[in-house]
Amino acid sequence: xxxxxxxxxxxTAKFMAAWPVLALIACLxxxxxQAADQGSxxxxxxxLSAWNDGPAKQAIMAFVKETTTPGSPTFVPxxxxxxxxxxxxxxxxxxxxxxxxxxxxxxxPAVVKAKPELAQEEPFKTVLSGDRExxxxxxxxxxxxxxxxxxxxxxxDEFKAEAEKWLATVKNARWxxxxxxxxxxxxxxxxxYLRANDYKTYIVTGGGQDFVRVYSExxxxxxxxxxxxxxxxxxxxxxxxxxxxxxxxPKLLLDNNNAGKPEGxxxxxxxxxHAAFGNSTGDREMLEYTKAGDGARLSxxxxxxxxxxxxxxxxxxxxxxxxxxxxxxxxxxEAQKQGWIVISMKTDWKQIxxxxx
Amino acid sequence: xxxxxxxxxxxTAKFMAAWPVLALIACLxxxxxQAADQGSxxxxxxxLSAWNDGPAKQAIMAFVKETTTPGSPTFVPxxxxxxxxxxxxxxxxxxxxxxxxxxxxxxxPAVVKAKPELAQEEPFKTVLSGDRExxxxxxxxxxxxxxxxxxxxxxxDEFKAEAEKWLATVKNARWxxxxxxxxxxxxxxxxxYLRANDYKTYIVTGGGQDFVRVYSExxxxxxxxxxxxxxxxxxxxxxxxxxxxxxxxPKLLLDNNNAGKPEGxxxxxxxxxHAAFGNSTGDREMLEYTKAGDGARLSxxxxxxxxxxxxxxxxxxxxxxxxxxxxxxxxxxEAQKQGWIVISMKTDWKQIxxxxx
Numbered sequence: 001x002x003x004x005x006x007x008x009x010x011x012t013a014k015f016m017a018a019w020p021v022l023a024l025i026a027c028l029x030x031x032x033x034q035a036a037d038q039g040s041x042x043x044x045x046x047x048l049s050a051w052n053d054g055p056a057k058q059a060i061m062a063f064v065k066e067t068t069t070p071g072s073p074t075f076v077p078x079x080x081x082x083x084x085x086x087x088x089x090x091x092x093x094x095x096x097x098x099x100x101x102x103x104x105x106x107x108x109p110a111v112v113k114a115k116p117e118l119a120q121e122e123p124f125k126t127v128l129s130g131d132r133e134x135x136x137x138x139x140x141x142x143x144x145x146x147x148x149x150x151x152x153x154x155x156x157d158e159f160k161a162e163a164e165k166w167l168a169t170v171k172n173a174r175w176x177x178x179x180x181x182x183x184x185x186x187x188x189x190x191x192x193y194l195r196a197n198d199y200k201t202y203i204v205t206g207g208g209q210d211f212v213r214v215y216s217e218x219x220x221x222x223x224x225x226x227x228x229x230x231x232x233x234x235x236x237x238x239x240x241x242x243x244x245x246x247x248x249x250p251k252l253l254l255d256n257n258n259a260g261k262p263e264g265x266x267x268x269x270x271x272x273x274h275a276a277f278g279n280s281t282g283d284r285e286m287l288e289y290t291k292a293g294d295g296a297r298l299s300x301x302x303x304x305x306x307x308x309x310x311x312x313x314x315x316x317x318x319x320x321x322x323x324x325x326x327x328x329x330x331x332x333x334e335a336q337k338q339g340w341i342v343i344s345m346k347t348d349w350k351q352i353x354x355x356x357x
Numbered sequence: 358x359x360x361x362x363x364x365x366x367x368x369t370a371k372f373m374a375a376w377p378v379l380a381l382i383a384c385l386x387x388x389x390x391q392a393a394d395q396g397s398x399x400x401x402x403x404x405l406s407a408w409n410d411g412p413a414k415q416a417i418m419a420f421v422k423e424t425t426t427p428g429s430p431t432f433v434p435x436x437x438x439x440x441x442x443x444x445x446x447x448x449x450x451x452x453x454x455x456x457x458x459x460x461x462x463x464x465x466p467a468v469v470k471a472k473p474e475l476a477q478e479e480p481f482k483t484v485l486s487g488d489r490e491x492x493x494x495x496x497x498x499x500x501x502x503x504x505x506x507x508x509x510x511x512x513x514d515e516f517k518a519e520a521e522k523w524l525a526t527v528k529n530a531r532w533x534x535x536x537x538x539x540x541x542x543x544x545x546x547x548x549x550y551l552r553a554n555d556y557k558t559y560i561v562t563g564g565g566q567d568f569v570r571v572y573s574e575x576x577x578x579x580x581x582x583x584x585x586x587x588x589x590x591x592x593x594x595x596x597x598x599x600x601x602x603x604x605x606x607p608k609l610l611l612d613n614n615n616a617g618k619p620e621g622x623x624x625x626x627x628x629x630x631h632a633a634f635g636n637s638t639g640d641r642e643m644l645e646y647t648k649a650g651d652g653a654r655l656s657x658x659x660x661x662x663x664x665x666x667x668x669x670x671x672x673x674x675x676x677x678x679x680x681x682x683x684x685x686x687x688x689x690x691e692a693q694k695q696g697w698i699v700i701s702m703k704t705d706w707k708q709i710x711x712x713x714x
């Protein structure tokens with residue numbers, strides 16, 4: 001397996017179990033952290049003003065009304081109001097590549113600077129060459145070395161500082177903007193609308209928990225403790241001066257994809273969500289588990305069908321499956337069968353990004 | 358190793374790693390869930406009215422003041438205010454036995470009822486006999502069988518329902534009250550006082566996460582998602598009718614004792630606490646990690662030195678180490694050295710239980 005295919009492919013749970021280090025970054029995207037509060041432009045009379053009127057918007061409004069109106073047969077006490085959101089492809093752009101792979105490749109020069117002997121070793125030598133074609137051909141073992149070198153082995157605080165620094169400088173090529181500008185305004189409106197109705201909003205991502213936590217609060221208004229993601233172990237130890245610190249270990253603890261999502265939700269939250277939002281086969285179990293609860297439950301699936309304003313991809317679009325945010329025909333059929341609401345980016349969203357004005 | 362010693366001994370991290378099933382219940386205590394709001398009797402002018410004036414009470418008040426007063430050099434923004442509490446021996450009585458071991462033994466009849474063939478098999482036969490001496494002599498392998506049979510293999514919702522049922526009926530022998538009546542009023546005041554000052558309060562327990570979550574909200578006002586504990590894996594699957602559910606697996610995921618406490622805090626919260634409360638060697642690393650943060654940090658250690666109103670135990674008392682809530686001389690010395698505040702139950706607490714009036 002070559003990096004070329006890895007870059008386009010979310011790792012399956014099975015694959016991740018076999019390749020723990022890779023799993024630490026599976027399906028990740030990151031961006032810069034300056035884009036806070038872009039979702040706070042709701043019209044006072046319409047908390048979902050970036051949505052077109054239609055069944056998706058109506059389903060969200062109806063769900064909130066029936067779960068928060070006292071006396072409603074499906075009223076949910078405030079303490080039990082939990083809503084979970086996938087991140088990549090659900091809260092922000094994931095196509096054509098999960099951003100943390102980019103982060104890992106771009107972190108290589110700093111890693112080599114700290115350990116100069118790596119400059120002449122593969123795969124670091126190839127990555128440093130900047131030869132994209134050669135990089136894409138690197139075999140799996142080499143990618144594992146890159147991921148291990150860039151994502152583990154350091155103090156958790158160092159990792160956070162490094163990620164913050166990267167987030168502050170990198171820009172997405174198509175839009176020439178920080179990745180965090182590429183969050184979906186309609187989804188940020190949903191986050192705010194739910195929170196205004198006493199829902200506790202969580203990110204439940206296949207991406208790296210430590211990574212997403214770096215910017216979740218500034219970008220989505222979601223504190224670190226409400227981010228559930230793929231996570232590696234940490235190890236408690238001491239510096240020479242005796243002060244304690246935690247090191248990120250290259251050992252997978254939580255694979256937060258597919259069945260791992262409801263399992264991660266149980267571990268980290270301990271309650272079944274009343275609402276869940278996703279966009280790919282990696283979210284299937286979370287949507288299913290949420291919808292299977294009693295009372296009113298809302299499961300929504302975002303279809304990327306807007307090639308002009310964002311992207312259109314996946315077999316449900318009659319397009320080749322790009323392996324990023326896989327939205328298969330089977331998933332679409334299951335949504336119909338289980339009563340999940342499909343959101344059409346093209347039809348349901350009046351505006352996609354905050355900067356689209 | 359016999360059950361007699363297990364019953365009196367917290368399992369070390371090393372031991373638990375070797376005996377994953379045991380670890381699922383290590384150091385647990387449970388009680389019944391009716392005792393909510395017993396801590397809400399604070400005097401309006403003194404949020405810590407069950408405390409005597411002294412260095413412990415003063416340290417808590419000073420910490421809150423310096424971290425919440427705008428303009429204070431050690432002011433902490435509300436979003437970052439995290440306080441963590443060990444449970445057994447810190448929030449409620451742990452002596453002479455962690456209660457979840459009792460739960461497991463008392464669950465045996467129900468397990469045998471569901472699987473009658475076990476009635477003639479050891480160790481179930483011995484447990485059913487009610488012969489306490491024989492039960493205490495059961496070897497480790499037998500205890501593992503009991504724990505596996507009573508704590509894993511069922512739907513997470515079934516487990517919750519069973520624990521709730523047990524909590525509603527069991528009473529502590531010394532006080533003839535539900536275990537949840539045996540929570541410490543002064544500590545409940547601290548929980549409320551911190552929350553009133555925008556601190557998010559967490560339980561960080563060596564006990565079973567799923568177990569403590571059953572009653573954390575009603576007893577301590579702490580929602581399930583703010584309980585970090587020792588946890589086993591769960592497995593997502595389907596019933597015959599196709600509905601999904603999670604099964605508790607006999608496989609250790611998080612050993613939340615000793616170094617596992619700061620590691621669990623990183624995983625589940627992602628921020629270093631500003632305040633931490635414990636009572637034993639199992640809390641040492643959490644107290645150390647908390648105190649090592651910058652700015653104002655409060656680490657407190659509860660000494661059980663009140664044989665009359667509760668218990669006095671541990672070498673720091675000049676008493677034999679009972680292995681429950683181990684408070685060693687070395688731990689006491691470390692508290693002095695690292696600036697942790699020791700709370701004397703005898704001296705610092707005006708009242709121990711809400712019912713002591």
